[in-house]
Amino acid sequence: MNILVINSGSSSLKYQLFSMPDERPLCTGLIEKIGKEDSLIRHKTIREEDVQVTEKTLAVKDFGEGMKHVLALLTDSGLIKNTDDLEVIGHRVVHGGEYFSTAVVIDPDVKQKILGLSTLAPLHNPVNYKCIEFAEKIFPNAKQIAVFDTAFHQTMPEFAFRYAIPEKYYSEMHIRAYGFHGTSHKYVSERAMEWLGKPDVKMISIHLGNGCSITAVSGGKSIDTSMGFGPLSGLVMGTRSGDIDPSVILHLQRKEGKTADEMDKLLNNESGLLGLAGSNDMRDVMKMLESGNYDAELAIDMYAYRIKKYIGSYTAVLNGLDAIVFTAGVGENDALMREKICRGMEYFGIQLDAESNRIKSDQIREISEKSAGVKVLVIPTNEELEIARQSFELLREDPPCEQVILY
């Protein structure tokens, strides 16, 4: 069975075709700057050792056109003969609210719920919804599956996911912590359990990409996570502030008359590494550090310190710690950042092995001292593969797994 995975962002569309159950990628692709005159299409067809790359710059006016390009690239490269050749499409959907704790087969009711959750994820859910609609039109005979970023965190206890504000905001407006990056945290924590050879692991999964989040996982279940109602709280990120005292927001609104949209822009797009050091790319900030730049040094220290604080609190929440997992762009590649985060944590049993930490690899690896109580692992994430796996499992299990429906 071939499964096409569609991962649509606010202005980009990533896709991958997998042969299942052998999990072989047959192609990967990315359409960037959708809606602009100079959209960029990059497609890679993978046939054993032979990789063929197609690149084009042209205007892709919307996601519907984007999906048509995906179909043309799949047919032109001989991966499918016609639209009936594709049996399953797995869609990444950012917000599943409290409706979805697992992947689901998309039907009209699921689509309505995804669209209804747009108020909670205005940049993502409407685009995810559109891509589902286009996919249904283009591939009418394929089963469409939704895999939610929030689903993995639906196991958090109520005392972890509620905010201490009047109850009606939860019951009437669904204001609570949902958590994000769930597909990545689920994927890497399962790889960690396999690596460690046991399921009852207490671990902390740290996803450090452009967006960053940290999750406490016990026995394969998320019990707390740093992102909340939206993907803004928690760690210092590329352009997002992470945790900030809400009185700062009120103060800026009062003193500078900032509107909600202006505050949104400031905290989501102008803060984090970018706001502190002038670049949202950790590689640039690390280069600035090498040349003795103070702002870069401070940004890096703040980034590491925030993670350290979360490791401490999640170790308390878990009542112990067996493993820490680093993943995504920074987590997988930046040895110095991993070193800064783990330094001075011997009390918790965390001790890196300097040499294994420096090794560059795209494979799962252990970077802690052999004698340390906590295993520190680097595990490359693969959200697209996780979506393909969940879609495959769901269809195999037919009928779909039980869903948690709270409202």
Ligand code: ADP
């Ligand atoms: P996204 O959230 O967009 O999927 P990624 O997982 O690709 O993000 O991570 C992007 C971040 O990873 C950027 O800050 C980038 O600088 C950082 N990164 C990528 N490669 C390296 C590297 N070799 N060393 C340090 N940081 C890196």
